[in-house]
Amino acid sequence: MLTDRQRRAVRKRRLLKVKRHQLQRGTSDYVCVACGNDFLSPAQHIKREAAGGLVSTMHAGVCDVCHEWKTVTHIRHFNYLQKREEGQ
Numbered sequence: 445m446l447t448d449r450q451r452r453a454v455r456k457r458r459l460l461k462v463k464r465h466q467l468q469r470g471t472s473d474y475v476c477v478a479c480g481n482d483f484l485s486p487a488q489h490i491k492r493e494a495a496g497g498l499v500s501t502m503h504a505g506v507c508d509v510c511h512e513w514k515t516v517t518h519i520r521h522f523n524y525l526q527k528r529e530e531g532q
Contacts, residue, residue, distance in 0.1 A: 474508060474519065476515065480521065483525050484523065508525070
């Protein structure tokens, strides 16, 4: 069984490993919700609100748009960061 101190050390190592990997690639393929919302069509916004919000896996990482360390999800949840028109 791990102590609290050991758990924090493991979590910190994992976060640093993810951040290092993202910086080496120059991109992370992840976006925060605030930046990703700009890439959804109005119909997709309505569908999300009806579902009760964003349903996806979130984790700590670097947002590809604002380049800040935030809670992020994969870009596929936001149309791969491509603008969508009303009918799509």
